Amino acid sequence: MAIDADDFSAELARLLPPFLAGQRWFAAVERPRVRIRRVDTLVDGWPSLLWVLAEVRGDGGRGEPSWYQIPLGAASERPDELPDVAHVGHMATPRGEAHLFDALADEELALEFSSIVAPELDVTTVRAQPGEQSNTSLVLDERYILKVFRRVQPGPNLDVEVTEALGRVGYGAVPVPVAVWRRSGTDFAVTRRFERSRGDGVELATASLREMFNRRRPPRDCKLDFAREAYQLGSDVARLHVALAEAFGPEPADGGSWADDMSAQLHRIASGHLDTYRIEEVYQRLRTADDLGSAIRIHGDLHLGQVLRVARSWMVLDFEGEPDRPLDERRRPSSPLRDVAGMTRSFHYAAGLALRETGTPDKELRLLADAWSERAINTFLSGYAEVDEVHRLLPQARASRDALLSVFEMDKAVYEVAYELAHRPDLVDLPIRAVERLLDYDDELPEQPPEDEDPFA
DSSP states (O other): OOOOHHHHHHHHHHHHHHHHHTOTTOOOOSSOEEEEEEEEEEEOSSSEEEEEEEEEESGGGTSOEEEEEEEEEEESSOOTTOOGGGEEEEEEETTEEEEEEEGGGSHHHHHHHHHHHSGGGOOOOEEEOOSOOSSEEEEETTTEEEEEOSEEOSSOOHHHHHHHHHHHTTOOSSOOOSEEEEETTEEEEEEEEOOOOSOBHHHHHHHHHHHHHHHTOOGGGSTTOSHHHHHHHHHHHHHHHHHHHHHHOOEEOOHHHHHHHHHHHHTTSOTTSSOHHHHHHHHHHHHHOSOOOEEBOOOSSOSGGGEEEOSSSEEEOOOSOOTTSOHHHHHSOBOHHHHHHHHHHHHHHHHHHHHHHTSSOOHHHHHHHHHHHHHHHHHHHHHHHTOGGGGGGSOSSHHHHHHHHHHHHHHHHHHHHHHHHHHOGGGTHHHHHHHHHHHHSOOOOOSSOOTTOOTTO
16 A cells, blocks of 8 residues: 555654554653654555654654654554554545554564564564563564664664674673664664573562562572572673673763763753752762773663573663663763662662552561662672672772762662653652662762772772
């Protein structure tokens, strides 16, 4: 069904805003204005498979642009079992009324799209990977996973760029690309081998917490105690940082630039939710601190949902950085401790969410949740410190490391406040309480390490 792009674009631009607002991968903006930048017919017929590149600007069209890739299906009737969130709308076509929908939510068209993106794989089955994601992932023949980037930027995708570089230095604990779908120099999708695992970090941590709450026993007395997993995760993250330093090279730390990025993120949040003055005071310490270690390319959005437990180690996924930060900021080198802070915050988050699942937790359950997160964090940090090579990338003094980690935890919690306000406002109390707790932990960054201190004690 060849649809003239000029006739199609105006009507599609009218239909897309409500559809986009319901997508997990859409960065919500006020008063969005959609402009269709490109429409390609990938499969003509009925149903049709179209490829749409949409530009979205907030503030009625005056905001900064974002671009979204939308594989679109068009059929005479709504496909069976199509979820409401995948529905785009109806419009008139030369063949009559067409139902428009997200093609990746339909098995037939998802398979057609996969064969176009990775034709050399010759796949015959496809299923969508469940869970909330900032992109869309399709499992192909239970052997490969196709990650379709939804929000795109001109040029290479960060996840592809980083994993290709890690593959070149022989680092095997990330899923290296098998095929990349590039158009006009921009990465739109990547295919990798589908890794069998025991589950991601969130699943394993939640199982551990639930057992602990059900038994009302300390975490160390539970069969699913997470301490050993956390220790292994810490050492695997440290080895990842060593490999990233090898792949991209370390740089001198720039505390002033880090403080600028943190302040910019702080002021993206609606006023009234945080004590911005006190938080700014924490960030400003970076400008005068001398002992900050090195800057390297990092993961940028490391948390329990980004790691898979495979046979003997953890595999790290999704190197695109935090989706609500600007692309140039996500690409800039930073301290490895920023990733460490992302994971320590994630342990707190897992405990908080599991505690909320219990309904109305009593004091005993709250104490158990605190004990679980403290135990997981301590063993994670011990595993991280086990890797000797990572120490050359960190501040020399332990006091400097602890204080810098606290600053990055503050930045992460602030980001979480903005994220939850935009996507899950009912959970915003979790990071707000974390910000308040971190403000009470008021360590200063030493200007220089004490002369006689053992930096790795």
